[in-house]
Amino acid sequence: MTARDVAENPKNLRLVEVAAAQLPRSLDDISLPVINGNHALETGLVPARDALGLERAEGNPYANVLVITQALSRDGRILRLADLLTSAEVARFIRDRYRGSVIPVRTT
Template identity: 35%
Template sequence: MTIKALSSAVLLATALLATPALAETIRIGATPGPHAQILEAVKPILAEQGYELEILEFSDYVIPNEALASGDLNANSFQHQPYLDNQVRDRGYAIESVATTVNFPIGIYSDKVENIADLPEGAKIGIPNDPTNGGRVLLLLEDNGLLDLTDGVGTAASVADIIDNPKNFEIIEVDAAQLPRVLPDVDAAGINTNFAEQAGLDPINDPILREDAKGPYVNVIAVRSEDKDQPWVKALVDVYHSDEIRTFVETTFNGAVLASW
C-alpha cells in the first residue's frame, strides 16, 4: 500500500469512527396526558444511551395492546396491572409487564353535587365500560357504603355483581375517554386521572370521592414476552425509574400522579 493510500484509509476510518451510530428506535404507545408527558421526559435521557423513543398516542385502551401484540409497537405505557391481566386472559396476548410506572387514583366527579352523600335517589352514575376501570369505580362506591357487591369479586367487579343498590343508582357504562364529555348529562362519573386532566378537571380538588393512592392499580410498561430480556427494555426501565423522572412527575403533576418506584 502506498503512503497516499494508507493516508486515505486512515482518514476514512477516522471519519467512520466519528460518525454517530444510528439509534435503535423503540416505538411505544401511550394515552395522551400524563403517560405521554412522562415519556417525553424519558425521551432525551434515553437518546443519550443510543435509543430513539418514538411515542404514539392512542385515545382508547384497546388498540395499544393490539398494536403491541401484533408487533406494530415495541412497548406500551398506559394501563394498570389488573387491566393488562384481563386483556391477556381474554385475548390471549403474549405480552407482560416489565416495570411499574405511576398511579392515578381514580375520582368520582359531579357538576350536580359537592358531596357523594348528596347524590339523589335514582342518580345516574357514569363508569368506564372496560372491565377493570368500571369495577374500580364500583369498588370505590362500595367502600363508601353506596353499593354492595358480590363477596370476593375484587378487581373483577362488574355491574352484574351489584347485589344491593339502596338508592337505586342507574349505572351507565361509557367509554373511559368520553366520560368527561358526558359529565353534564349524569349526576356523577368515575373518571380516570389522565382523561380528567385533559378535560381541565383538577384530579385532587374536584372529585367528590377519590380512590386511595395505595392499591392494585399501579400502571405498568408492557412488552411482548419474547422481548422482555432485550437490552432496550432494561434501558427504558432504568431511565423511567431514574431520579430525574421521579422529580419530573412530582413537580409536574403536584400529587395527581404518583411515582411507584
C-alpha cells in the same frame, strides 16, 4: 364493570353506562361519574383537585408496569428504560407535571 355487576342498590340510584372517554364531557348530565384519571387529565380536569375521592396509590392493582418478553430481559435498551422509569428525575417530573393526579413509582 357494568350496571349488571352491582349486587345491591339500596338507594335505588339510576345507573347509566357511558363510555369512559365520554364521562368528563358528561359532567353536566351525570350526578356522580367515576372517571379514569387519564380521561380526566385529557379534558383539563385535575383529579387531585377536582375529585371527590381518589383510589389509593398503595397496593393499587392498576399501576402501570413495564412488561417485556424473556428474550428482551437483558437488552440494554430495556434495562436503561427500566432505570429511567424508576429514576428520581422521572419521579420529580411526574410530581411537577401532574401535581398529585399521577403518582410516581419512586417517591424520593
